[in-house]
Amino acid sequence: RKEVEQDPGPFNVPEGATVAFNCTYSNSASQSFFWYRQDCRKEPKLLMSVYSSGNEDGRFTAQLNRASQYISLLIRDSKLSDSATYLCVVNRNTGGFKTIFGAGTRLFVKA
Amino acid sequence: ETGVTQTPRHLVMGMTNKKSLKCEQHLGHNAMYWYKQSAKKPLELMFVYNFKEQTENNSVPSRFSPECPNSSHLFLHLHTLQPEDSALYLCASSPITSATYEQYFGPGTRLTVT
Numbered sequence: 001r002k003e004v005e006q007d008p009g010p011f012n013v014p015e016g017a018t019v020a021f022n023c024t025y026s027n028s029a030s031q032s033f034f035w036y037r038q039d040c041r042k043e044p045k046l047l048m049s050v051y052s053s054g055n056e057d058g059r060f061t062a063q064l065n066r067a068s069q070y071i072s073l074l075i076r077d078s079k080l081s082d083s084a085t086y087l088c089v090v091n092r093n094t095g096g097f098k099t100i101f102g103a104g105t106r107l108f109v110k111a
Numbered sequence: 112e113t114g115v116t117q118t119p120r121h122l123v124m125g126m127t128n129k130k131s132l133k134c135e136q137h138l139g140h141n142a143m144y145w146y147k148q149s150a151k152k153p154l155e156l157m158f159v160y161n162f163k164e165q166t167e168n169n170s171v172p173s174r175f176s177p178e179c180p181n182s183s184h185l186f187l188h189l190h191t192l193q194p195e196d197s198a199l200y201l202c203a204s205s206p207i208t209s210a211t212y213e214q215y216f217g218p219g220t221r222l223t224v225t
Contacts, residue, residue: 030210031210031211032210032211032212034213041199041221042218042219043201043216043217043218043219044154044201044216045216046213046214046215049213087153087154089213091209091210091211091212092210093209093210096166096167097159097161097166097167097208097209097210098210099144099156099210099214101153101154101156102153103152103153104153
């Protein structure tokens with residue numbers, strides 16, 4: 001089993017839709033969590049960090065459930081420009097620094 | 112714009128060639144990373160450097176040889192590569208190697224081994 005797993009996708013949604021991505025992690029010692037966005041043939045770019053209390057940045061909301069070892073990203077009012085691959089990233093320091101990227105979920109937003 | 116630059120952006124090399132990839136970060140960070148991203152696969156962490164010291168080598172074949180002369184520069188020396196090594200090679204940096212910090216990526220070098 002992979003240490004970080006994401007919905008395989010792809011998600012195909014119309015403009016204006018709300019879409020949710022899920023990510024689960026298996027190591028309970030995981031400490032920090034991030035969502036990155038990667039456009040086709042480009043580098044990953046940080047979208048937002050994920051905090052235990054949940055956090056919001058405009059149309060984007062990230063949630064963390066440590067008990068269930070689950071992270072989510074909600075995108076409201078989807079735009080065409082939101083089309084990309086969304087990567088879940090989990091970091092921990094236990095046993096040495098580790099950073100693990102999920103395989104990503106592809107999102108297509110259509111007019 | 113990213114504070115991490117990579118050169119070259121594209122590279123085609125034969126299996127007997129020797130080439131080097133360069134990464135430079137302008138963010139004042141002390142940790143740098145090499146990743147490999149093959150088509151339709153997740154990012155694979157290859158090497159990690161913290162304050163110029165290599166702290167991680169994820170069982171990477173010896174035909175890939177990293178070098179970190181200072182905290183701002185990272186190289187990946189390539190020799191006798193295989194066609195399956197064709198991929199996007201991404202460099203990233205962070206303040207230090209700590210779970211707290213996010214990483215910032217360069218644009219990558221798209222490598223094709225013929």
